[in-house]
Amino acid sequence: MKPYAGISVSVSHASNKTILNFAASLLAAALLLGTAAAQTTVLYSFNDTTGLINLPKGALVADAAGNFYGAAPATGNGGGGGIFELTPPTTKGGHWTESTLYEFTGGADGGYEGCCILYGDLIMDASGNLYGTTPGGGSGNGVVFELSPPTVSSGSWTETVLYPFTNGSYGVAPTSTLLFDKSGNLYGTASGGGTGGGGTVFQLTPPTTSGGKWTEAVIHNFDTDAQFPTAAVTLTGTGAMYGTAGFGGTNFGGIIYKLTPPTVSGESWTETIIESFSDGGTGPDSPQGSLLLSKGTLYGTSEFGGAYGWGSVFKLF
8 A cells, every 4th residue: 555644554464454444544534634725815915005095804795796895994195094896807817906996084074093993894785885884084973974886987986974973972983884674774883972972873764855864863872781882783574683782781791682663653762681791700791793693593702701711602592
């Protein structure tokens, strides 16, 4: 038998069948490990050349043509971050092409205020418009924006501020990924502000006429219940939603909450605290990500807690 990876087997008797089988198993395992190794390919490398966006964060979103879109909260010219597109090569083995679709100024249009502030991923509608949040810019408290593709070939993308957080009582520093419901309303969280100072869950309702303004409504103000909601809410088929707040709660380790819409128009949403986590325990502590709802069970992550204190993955029935 031919040696492989330092294994040499000599067979002279039928009784050595066990040895042969063992060696064959080792060979199969070695071949499997060799072929199963992951391969990483860099599609595009960002740099800090003046005028280029860099330090990308968050997930990518793809269109039907296979183009990728993402956000980068820093720019080489010191601006407020930007939105980029990666276009696949036209020939096999070619290079992906990066295009900067929009650079935030940090002014009325919005901005990321540097590379280290949390923010949400982009989402895309059926028409190819991109939506997102910036924790800075606008009137200083952040914005919800829409980025629309050009209407003519080689035209520019257009950024529209759907809502500037002008008043701290409505929330400040929106950081979550946005979520559409079936009626076209957008939902998200602001990590601070609100009447209680602990952040808000907000709803943006689209205008009824073309060119009109979106309307913001605060669904919930965080106060003594918890603080600092940063993640997107999880919408259910009934219109209720689940979410996380990473700090506070009765046990100071953050909460899992449910918001139920009113049965009568104009009334308030109802908050129910599903779980209040303990600060410093072996259970989940400081949940700050979005929740996954699957077959009536909620799944999520906590930044701290767990058996070793370095975080956990949990489920709630």
